[in-house]
Structure formats: structure tokens, C-alpha cells
Amino acid sequence: MEHSNAALARQFEQAADILEILGENPFRVRAYRNAARVINDQPQPITDRVREGFDPADLPGIGADLADKIREFTTTGHIAWIDDLRTQIPAGLLELLRLPGVGPKKVRALWQELGITDLDGLRAAAEAQKIQALPGFGKKTEQNILKALSSDFLQERRFLRPVGKQAVAPFLELLAAMDTVDRFEIAGSYRRGRETVGDIDVIITARETDAPAIMDALVAHPSVQDVLVHGPGKTSVVTELDIQIDFRVVAPESWGAALLYFTGSKAHNIVLRDRARNRGWKLNEFGLFDGKQCIASKTEAEIYDAFGLETPPPELRENRGEFEAAEQHNLPRLICIEDYRGNLHAHSTWSDGKQTLHDIITAARDEFHYSYWAATDHSKSLTVANGLDEDRVLQQIDEIAKLRETVPGIEILTGIECDILEDGTLDLPDEILSRLDVVIIAIHSKFNLSRKAQTERMLRAMDNPWITFVAHPTGRLLTRREGYAIDIERVIRHAAERGCFLELNASPWRLDLNDIYCREAAAAGVPITINTDAHHSRDLNNLEHGIAQARRGWLRADQVINTLPVPQLRDAIRRTKLA
Ligand SMILES: [Zn+2]
Numbered sequence: 001m002e003h004s005n006a007a008l009a010r011q012f013e014q015a016a017d018i019l020e021i022l023g024e025n026p027f028r029v030r031a032y033r034n035a036a037r038v039i040n041d042q043p044q045p046i047t048d049r050v051r052e053g054f055d056p057a058d059l060p061g062i063g064a065d066l067a068d069k070i071r072e073f074t075t076t077g078h079i080a081w082i083d084d085l086r087t088q089i090p091a092g093l094l095e096l097l098r099l100p101g102v103g104p105k106k107v108r109a110l111w112q113e114l115g116i117t118d119l120d121g122l123r124a125a126a127e128a129q130k131i132q133a134l135p136g137f138g139k140k141t142e143q144n145i146l147k148a149l150s151s152d153f154l155q156e157r158r159f160l161r162p163v164g165k166q167a168v169a170p171f172l173e174l175l176a177a178m179d180t181v182d183r184f185e186i187a188g189s190y191r192r193g194r195e196t197v198g199d200i201d202v203i204i205t206a207r208e209t210d211a212p213a214i215m216d217a218l219v220a221h222p223s224v225q226d227v228l229v230h231g232p233g234k235t236s237v238v239t240e241l242d243i244q245i246d247f248r249v250v251a252p253e254s255w256g257a258a259l260l261y262f263t264g265s266k267a268h269n270i271v272l273r274d275r276a277r278n279r280g281w282k283l284n285e286f287g288l289f290d291g292k293q294c295i296a297s298k299t300e301a302e303i304y305d306a307f308g309l310e311t312p313p314p315e316l317r318e319n320r321g322e323f324e325a326a327e328q329h330n331l332p333r334l335i336c337i338e339d340y341r342g343n344l345h346a347h348s349t350w351s352d353g354k355q356t357l358h359d360i361i362t363a364a365r366d367e368f369h370y371s372y373w374a375a376t377d378h379s380k381s382l383t384v385a386n387g388l389d390e391d392r393v394l395q396q397i398d399e400i401a402k403l404r405e406t407v408p409g410i411e412i413l414t415g416i417e418c419d420i421l422e423d424g425t426l427d428l429p430d431e432i433l434s435r436l437d438v439v440i441i442a443i444h445s446k447f448n449l450s451r452k453a454q455t456e457r458m459l460r461a462m463d464n465p466w467i468t469f470v471a472h473p474t475g476r477l478l479t480r481r482e483g484y485a486i487d488i489e490r491v492i493r494h495a496a497e498r499g500c501f502l503e504l505n506a507s508p509w510r511l512d513l514n515d516i517y518c519r520e521a522a523a524a525g526v527p528i529t530i531n532t533d534a535h536h537s538r539d540l541n542n543l544e545h546g547i548a549q550a551r552r553g554w555l556r557a558d559q560v561i562n563t564l565p566v567p568q569l570r571d572a573i574r575r576t577k578l579a
């Protein structure tokens with residue numbers, strides 16, 4: 001059984017963190033970080049290829065020593081040297097790395113200078129204002145640490161959706177191959193499309209007599225690191241990606257009840273259970289009961305039907321109006337991935353993308369069947385991303401004219417992701433912007449402005465006559481950093497008045513606008529555009545996470561620009577131009 005590249009990369013990433021905390025040679029640290037990146041970038045599982053005879057030393061930047069470690073991981077699922085490395089620092093130190101803005105160098109200073117070894121020690125030192133005196137920290141860092149410690153950021157570990165998906169994938173494969181398994185599905189917040197995942201719940205139906213063998217097989221999977229519970233009804237494991245997965249085996253006739261119960265949300269289930277109680281019924285994970293008699297249990301639809309309700313899609317089960325809509329059989333027909341026709345925000349090697357325009361557009365056409373593509377590389381002030389200046393924008397327009405000949409069958413639009421400067425002006429002149437089809441505006445700098453200043457900066461940029469939409473409007477990076485302070489409701493109102501789109505960025509790090517604001521924007525009449533912000537055609541697979549967020553925001557296909565055919569899309573873009 002293969003191990004995922006993410007699990008292997010995580011080993012090296014952690015080795016780099018520990019070496020850095022130990023104050024080891026920076027070149028050595030960098031070698032492990034590079035290895036992690038190279039491994040993550042590989043499209044196929046490396047352990048699979050190694051088993052077929054591939055030499056990992058053929059990967060860029062992987063020397064003989066790292067190659068040996070990859071071979072060891074392939075056979076054992078462990079790297080003894082890294083296991084040993086973990087014992088060389090206090091276990092709690094790695095927890096500190098979860099705090100935003102706290103990297104291995106800072107952790108080392110906290111440990112060496114103040115003797116801090118865990119989150120409790122950190123909190124005590126921050127409260128005693130000891131941290132601000134450390135070189136490289138300061139008052140602001142200390143306040144940020146205290147803020148993070150008191151938010152729910154650390155209460156519950158959350159992971160990006162693709163990490164959760166990757167953690168559970170090998171188990172789903174295993175279940176699919178077992179004859180004794182009747183059906184199975186992921187439940188919980190993942191099924192509801194939440195932007196991050198905590199534990200993952202998998203519901204399985206099978207005969208009671210087959211349950212122990214199914215659980216034994218799951219527990220024996222090589223990606224299991226730790227077994228928390230091992231029983232025929234419930235089994236919990238921790239995988240090599242450090243994610244907990246709970247498996248539940250129920251009888252086939254309880255499928256609907258179990259799926260409904262473990263999908264949640266809590267708020268949704270409370271309402272449903274109250275409704276059952278009001279009718280003298282009882283609802284639990286086995287079924288809906290009137291006394292001892294089971295009224296419904298086999299499917300979710302059967303249960304909702306018993307209440308006179310249309311079945312709400314899992315993404316709507318948050319008690320945010322879905323019961324009222326379901327009573328009137330008036331639930332929205334939510335957007336689905338098949339409605340999507342093309343991407344309006346992506347990068348190429350012209351800026352910080354990993355593929356040429358030709359290659360990424362060809363893949364979008366052939367593998368993803370897109371009917372359009374907007375080339376929107378970064379603009380010049382994003383120098384770290386090799387942003388385009390005026391001359392290079394014009395050169396790219398020329399290249400696109402040629403690509404329209406060499407890559408037929410997909411409409412190619414010109415465009416730019418233009419930086420919003422601190423004063424709200426754009427970093428390319430109108431003369432250039434007016435020549436482009438799609439002008440995206442985005443904030444990539446000066447995140448620390450006040451909420452008022454940041455909002456005014458954004459509104460001023462939106463007043464430029466040539467812009468099409470605002471990308472990732474809050475700037476957050478999930479599990480990593482909060483967005484800049486901004487009044488999103490004012491941005492939504494302004495977009496409605498001005499007539500431009502707002503983006504739901506489908507990168508799993510971003511997923512903003514979030515569900516609540518998507519719904520608010522759509523209600524205000526602002527079209528939403530969903531884009532993967534791809535830097536490689538692989539990233540186009542992230543669309544599913546953007547669609548999940550859109551569905552949580554109650555969005556229908558007609559509220560999303562990317563569902564339009566080319567002529568209507570062109571019209572909609574033209575209407576955003578005020579000049
Ligand atoms: Zn951006």
C-alpha cells in the first residue's frame with residue numbers, strides 16, 4: 001500500500017523544523033525543506049514508484065542520504081533518524097509552530113532564552129510581558145501571540161480540505177475493495193463542505209458479523225500511526241498526516257439515519273430532534289421512531305420526508321434558513337461542478353506560475369474541458385512574483401494573439417491581477433488596463449492598515465473604470481493567517497453599486513469570500529466568480545473546494561459568472577467597464 005507524498009513531505013518538513021529549532025546548519029535545514037517541496041510537487045506517489053524500482057536520487061535536489069531515507073519510509077512508513085530527532089527537543093515545542101507568525105527561529109529563542117517548552121509556558125511568559133524583550137519579537141508579536149492563544153485557533157486543530165481528503169483516500173480505496181462492505185461515505189463537516197476539516201467521520205454499512213473484520217483491515221492499513229479506539233461499531237485512528245478518522249459500521253437499514261446524524265451540523269440536528277419530539281417521535285443514529293416502531297431510517301430523504309421536508313443538501317445543514325425553505329419545498333438548486341465553464345484567474349511562467357501559458361491552457365482545454373481561460377499574471381509591484389510591467393503586458397497580449405491560433409477550441413482572454421497600492425490606486429496605468437479583457441484587483445501588501453484605511457483603499461481601487469473583479473477579498477490564508485481588517489459588507493455594497501464581480505477564490509488556503517459573504521453578495525445582486533488562482537494545471541482540481549464553499553453560500557449556477565457561455569461571459573465582462 002502506498003504512502004502519500006504529503007505524508008513523506010511532512011516527515012522532511014518536520015525534520016527541517018526540528019533542525020532549525022536545534023540551531024543546526026541552515027544549509028542542512030534548507031535541504032530538507034527543498035526535499036519536502038520537491039516531493040509535494042510530484043504528481044504520482046513516490047513510494048509507489050520506488051517500489052517499482054525508481055531511484056529517488058533522480059529527483060531534483062535529493063542526494064544519496066535523502067534517497068535512503070525515502071526508501072526506508074517506503075518499506076516501513078517511518079524514518080528512524082527523524083523519530084530520533086523528535087526526542088531531542090521537548091515535545092511541546094512543535095505545538096508552538098502552529099501559532100501564526102511563529103517559526104522555528106522564534107521557537108528556538110523562546111526555548112533557549114526563556115525556557116518555554118509548551119503553549120502553557122508561552123502563555124505565562126506572554127502575560128508576564130517577558131516575550132516583548134526578546135530580540136526579534138517586540139510588543140506587537142507578544143500581543144499577537146496572546147491573541148492567537150485566546151482565539152479558538154488552537155482549541156481545535158483544523159486542516160485544509162485537500163489534506164483531509166488525502167488522509168482519508170487510502171481508507172476509502174480499501175473499503176471500496178471489500179466485498180463485505182455494503183456502502184460507505186464521508187460524513188461530518190467535510191461532507192458539509194466546511195472550509196477546513198477537523199476529525200473525519202466515515203459511515204460504513206455492513207452485516208454485523210462482518211464488522212470486526214472490516215475494522216481490523218482498516219486498523220492494519222500502513223498509514224495508521226495510532227489506534228485510539230478499536231471496536232466493531234466504532235474505530236478511531238490517527239493517520240500519518242496526523243488527522244483523526246472515526247469509522248462507524250452500522251446495519252444497512254440504518255444508513256440514512258447514521259449519515260444524517262453524523263453529518264450534522266449540531267445546530268441542524270438539534271432542530272430536527274426537537275421537531276421529532278414535538279410529534280412524540282424519537283430521532284437518533286439508528287432511525288426515526290414512534291415508540292418502538294421505526295418510521296424511517298434507510299435514506300436521508302425518507303427521514304426528511306417523514307417531517308414533510310425536502311432534503312437539504314449537506315452544505316445547507318447549518319440551521320441558517322434551510323428548514324423554512326425545505327418546508328416550502330423551495331430549497332435552492334445549488335451550483336455544481338458540472339455547471340462550471342472556465343477560469344478567470346490563473347498564473348503562468350510570465351509571473352510566478354509553474355507552467356507556460358501554452359501548457360496550462362492546453363491542459364485546461366483537454367483535461368478539464370474548459371471553454372475559456374483568462375491569463376491573469378501578477379502586475380509589476382509584486383516583484384517577488386516577477387510581476388508584469390507595461391511592456392511585458394503588451395508582449396503577453398501579442399503572445400495570446402498567437403496562442404489563439406495554436407491552441408484553438410478554447411476562448412483565451414487577456415488579463416492581469418493588478419496590485420492595489422497603499423493609496424488605492426492601481427500599479428498599472430488606465431492606458432494599459434483598458435486594453436485587457438479581465439482586470440482583477442487584489443491586495444498583496446500593507447495588510448496592517450486600519451480597517452477604515454484598508455476599506456477605503458479597496459473602495460477607491462474598485463472605482464477604477466476598467467476593473468472586472470476583486471480577487472480573494474479578505475487576504476486570509478486558512479490555518480495560517482487571518483485576513484487584513486476590512487469592512488466586507490461595504491465592499492459588497494460598493495460592488496453592487498458600481499457593477500463589478502467579487503471572487504470566491506477556490507484555493508484551499510483562501511476560500512474567500514466565505515459562505516456567509518457569498519450569500520450576502522448574491523443577495524445584493526453582485527455576481528460571484530469562482531477561480532482556482534491556479535499556478536499549475538494540477539491546481540484546477542481545487543475547484544471542488546470552491547464549489548463546496550459556494551454551495552454553503554446558497555449559490556445557484558445563475559449567480560456565478562463562470563457558468564456563462566462565452567458570448568454572455570464577454571457581455572458580462574464588458575458591462576463591468578465604466579469607460
Ligand atoms: Zn492574488
Ligand SMILES: [Zn+2]
Nearest residue numbers: 345346417533
Ligand atoms: Zn492570483
